[in-house]
Structures are given as C-alpha cells and as structure tokens.
Amino acid sequence: MRWEDLDREHCSLARTLSVVGDRWTLMVLRECFLGMRRFEEFEARLGIARHVLADRLKKLAEAGVLAKHAYQERPRREEYRLTEKGLDLYPAILGLVQWGDRYMAGAEGAPLVRVHKTCGKVMDGVVVCSECGEPVQARDIRVEAGPGAGDETLPRPVRAG
Amino acid sequence: MRWEDLDREHCSLARTLSVVGDRWTLMVLRECFLGMRRFEEFEARLGIARHVLADRLKKLAEAGVLAKHAYQERPRREEYRLTEKGLDLYPAILGLVQWGDRYMAGAEGAPLVRVHKTCGKVMDGVVVCSECGEPVQARDIRVEAGPGAGDETLPRPVRAG
DNA sequence: AAAGTGGGTTCCAAAAGAGAACCTGTCAAG
DNA sequence: CTTGACAGGTTCTCTTTTGGAACCCACTTT
Numbered sequence: 390m391r392w393e394d395l396d397r398e399h400c401s402l403a404r405t406l407s408v409v410g411d412r413w414t415l416m417v418l419r420e421c422f423l424g425m426r427r428f429e430e431f432e433a434r435l436g437i438a439r440h441v442l443a444d445r446l447k448k449l450a451e452a453g454v455l456a457k458h459a460y461q462e463r464p465r466r467e468e469y470r471l472t473e474k475g476l477d478l479y480p481a482i483l484g485l486v487q488w489g490d491r492y493m494a495g496a497e498g499a500p501l502v503r504v505h506k507t508c509g510k511v512m513d514g515v516v517v518c519s520e521c522g523e524p525v526q527a528r529d530i531r532v533e534a535g536p537g538a539g540d541e542t543l544p545r546p547v548r549a550g
Numbered sequence: 551m552r553w554e555d556l557d558r559e560h561c562s563l564a565r566t567l568s569v570v571g572d573r574w575t576l577m578v579l580r581e582c583f584l585g586m587r588r589f590e591e592f593e594a595r596l597g598i599a600r601h602v603l604a605d606r607l608k609k610l611a612e613a614g615v616l617a618k619h620a621y622q623e624r625p626r627r628e629e630y631r632l633t634e635k636g637l638d639l640y641p642a643i644l645g646l647v648q649w650g651d652r653y654m655a656g657a658e659g660a661p662l663v664r665v666h667k668t669c670g671k672v673m674d675g676v677v678v679c680s681e682c683g684e685p686v687q688a689r690d691i692r693v694e695a696g697p698g699a700g701d702e703t704l705p706r707p708v709r710a711g
Numbered sequence: 712a713a714a715g716t717g718g719g720t721t722c723c724a725a726a727a728g729a730g731a732a733c734c735t736g737t738c739a740a741g
Numbered sequence: 742c743t744t745g746a747c748a749g750g751t752t753c754t755c756t757t758t759t760g761g762a763a764c765c766c767a768c769t770t771t
Contacts, residue, residue, distance in 0.1 A: 399661045401650030402580045402643065408654070409646075412571040419752060421564045422688060428749050449732050453737095464736045466748060471688070474653055479688035480677045481645030482563065485570075488639055489562030493569070498697035500560045506690050508682035516641045519676045521669035527632075527640035529585060529667050536659030574759095589718050604719060625768040628718060636747050 401538040408452045409478065414438055414445050418471075418478060421455065426468035438443070454478070514530045569613045570639065574598055575606050576646070581670040582616065587629035615639070642666060644675045649661075 398404060409415060413435070420431055446469055449455040454475040457467040483503075487509055490499040505512040516523050559565060570576060572595070581592055592603055592693040607630055610616040615636040644664075651660035666673040679686050 395655070395696055399578070399645045399660070400658060401655060403577065403650075404654035405578060405650035406573050410573040410576060412567050415567060415571060416564065419561070421601055423559045423693065428748090435717065437612040438731095439749085440751070442641075444666060461748095462740085464748075465621045473710045476688045477652065478645075478649055479691075481642060483677065484639075484642030484645045485566045486562045488559055489564075489566035489591060492635055493565035494562060494614055494698050496648075499562060500696055500697040500700065501562070502678055504656075504692045504694055505679045505681060505686065507684060508679060510681040512680075512682075512686070514641070514677040515680050516644065516675040517678050518666045518669060518671075519674040520671040521673075522764095523666075525666065525673070525675055527637045530640075531665045531667055532584065532662045533665055535663040537655050537661045539661065540575065590716085599762095600718085602759065621718095625766090626719075668726095690735070 399537070403491065405481075406449075409481075411442055411445070414449065416456070417442070417449065418443050418475070418482060419476065419486075421469070421471050422479065422482060426470055429440075431469070449475075458535075480514065483515075487513055562700070566642075569609075569615065570642075572606070574602055575610065576643070578603070578610065579615070579636070579643060580605050580647075581642060582630070582632050582636065583640065587631055589630075610636075641675065641677075645677075648674055 409418065416435055416437070420434055420465055425431055425434065428446070429444065431437065431446075432439060435442070441476065450457055451471065452474075453472055455469040456472055460466055460468050481491050494500070500509045503513070504510065515523050517523060518529075521533075551706055570579065574599055577590055577598070579597055586592055586595065589603065589607070592598065592607075593600060598606075611618055611630065614633055614637075616630040617633050621627055621629050625664065655661070663672045664674070665671065677686050678684060679690075681689070
C-alpha cells in the first residue's frame with residue numbers, strides 16, 4: 390500500500406496519517422504549537438534536512454493545516470501559521486506529548502509543563518466523554534459502524550475461535 | 551538526525567515518536583485498539599509488507615507497548631496484546647481519529663463511532679484541564695520549563711523582532 | 712504423502728531521507 | 742559597483758527504508 394492511497398481508506402486514522410502521519414510533520418507541528426513560524430526556525434530547532442522541511446511545509450499548507458502569511462515584501466518572506474484546522478490537532482499532539490512525559494521522560498521528569506491560562510495552574514489534558522463528562526479510557530469504549538462506514542470498516546478478527 | 555537519536559531529545563514528542571512515530575506503527579496500534587491481536591489479522595487488514603509488520607511488532611513489544619502471549623504450544627503461536635502502557639496511547643490515537651472524522655471524512659460522515667460503555671451514548675473525547683475541569687484548546691495553554699528541562703528545551707523564536 | 716496454517720525471513724527494485732552545495736532576490740557596507 | 746549577508750529554497754549524490762514477492766519451518770489435517 391502506498392501512502393497516497395491512505396486518504397481513500399475507510400478509516401479516520403489512516404486519513405489523518407495521510408496528512409500528518411510522518412515523523413517530521415509531527416515535529417514541525419510541535420514547533421508550530423511552540424510558536425515557531427519560519428523556515429529557519431524549524432530548521433535550526435529540528436535539524437531537519439532542508440528539502441524535507443520544504444516538502445513538509447508545502448504539504449501542510451496544501452492540506453490547510455498551516456497557512457502562509459507574508460510578513461515582508463521585497464524580498465517576499467513568508468511564515469507559516471497554524472490554521473483552525475491545524476490548531477485542532479492539539480488534542481492529538483497533547484496526547485502524544487503526555488504519553489512521552491509519562492513513559493519516556495528521564496528521572497528528572499517532563500522537559501516542559503503546560504500552564505492553563507484560564508486557571509493559572511500547571512495541568513494535564515484529561516479526556517472525558519462529551520455526553521456524560523466522565524474520564525474515558527480505552528476499555529470504556531466500544532466502536533460501532535458510523536454513517537460513513539463501508540464494507541471493510543468494522544473490526545472483524547480473523548481468529549477462528 | 552537519525553530516528554534512533556530522537557529518544558535522546560529533550561522533548562516528549564520526539565521521544566514518543568521514537569516509539570510510535572511511524573505510520574505503520576500507528577496503524578498497527580489502531581488495529582490493536584479494535585481488538586486485533588495476530589500477525590495474520592494485522593497483515594490482512596492493513597496490507598502491510600510482512601517484514602515491515604514483523605519489525606514493527608518486535609519494536610512495539612521491546613518498547614513494552616505490546617506484550618506477546620502464547621495462545622498455543624506446539625507449534626508455538628503468539629499474539630500481541632496492548633499493555634497498560636499501550637492502552638495509555640488511547641488519548642493520542644483518539645485525538646488523531648477524531649481529527650480525521652472532522653476534517654478528512656467524506657460527506658457521509660465518520661466511518662466508525664465510539665460508544666461510551668458507561669453511559670451508553672455515542673461520544674467524542676473532549677480534552678479538559680486536570681485542575682479546573684474546563685475544556686482546553688491550543689490557545690489556552692502556555693508552556694514553561696519543567697523539571698527535566700535542558701538548555702535547548704524552551705521555545706525561542708529566532709525572529710529578530 | 713500432500714496440502715494447509717501461522718509466523719516469520721530473504722531477496723531485489725523502488726522510494727524516501729541525510730548532508731552538502733548551489734541558486735535567487737534584496738539590502739547594506741566598503 | 743562589488744562583496745557579503747540573509748531568508749528561503751532547489752539540486753545533487755549517497756544511504757536507509759519500503760513494497761512486493763518468494764521462500765522457510767514447525768506443526769496439523771486430509
């Protein structure tokens with residue numbers, strides 16, 4: 390299977406990964422959420438090869454996750470900012486970061502902490518149910534076919550038993 | 551930069567991606583969350599090359615995200631199950647899936663929906679602040695150096711202005 | 712004895728990535 | 742009016758990673 394085929398898959402994860410499912414892309418987005426906007430900033434902080442960075446920025450802009458804004462004319466200089474669509478990736482990235490804080494941090498603890506501007510405290514994101522407001526974990530969830538389900542969507546273990 | 555160097559980075563996202571930051575790895579994990587456990591199931595549902603699948607399962611097991619369980623001896627057959635560490639990736643994967651439901655689904659809507667067993671309703675995950683319980687979005691957060699911060703951790707735009 | 716099953720490994724060709732050099736406007740300094 | 746710097750790329754070669762298919766092995770069933 391090719392990566393370009395992923396966005397035709399009947400699976401939201403596959404379709405998401407066709408846009409951001411690349412290691413460098415996610416690292417670039419992390420930098421965006423930390424306030425970075427320019428080619429040079431991404432390059433300096435990530436140590437990414439320049440042509441790979443150019444490719445990822447272009448694809449993210451085409452996907453509508455980042456938008457180019459000229460901050461100067463003659464010579465034209467553009468910076469890349471998160472769109473609303475891009476900002477909505479925050480829960481996913483926060484999930485990955487918090488998992489890293491928990492399982493991959495050294496003995497010292499997390500390298501960065503997040504402060505909730507509204508309440509002023511150092512916080513973690515907690516996933517709750519949109520309907521009842523209770524915290525949700527993997528085991529609390531069952532999946533069912535949704536409106537856009539296709540033939541091959543529902544999980545069907547091949548196991549005979 | 552090599553991927554093996556990522557886990558030495560002072561960034562939880564980079565360290566997380568050194569384990570799961572690969573397209574196939576995330577697809578394999580999706581299948582795990584849908585209840586798949588066996589080599590053949592992953593292969594049939596994903597269309598992944600067999601040696602890539604073998605490599606990813608091995609790395610996930612080494613990382614403690616999946617655990618091998620023998621379900622039969624002679625011939626020995628093993629299946630792969632999510633550990634607690636693996637189950638804790640659910641918020642991250644849910645974030646990616648919901649973003650796909652929102653932005654990448656066709657006109658029909660999401661291919662799968664999630665039912666919260668506790669309250670019985672079709673739900674979405676909502677990220678709230680662990681301290682005040684309010685929903686959190688990207689703009690509500692500020693980052694600060696944490697206990698494990700290094701020299702290069704804090705975001706510092708290179709922009710002169 | 713022959714075929715099937717689950718879970719791999721080995722081969723080769725194609726694609727993606729790393730690293731470095733080079734290009735393009737534009738301004739500012741000598 | 743040449744030299745250099747700066748931001749943002751593109752082009753080059755070389756290595757690593759995939760994709761796809763074939764093969765292997767320890768059993769079990771027919």
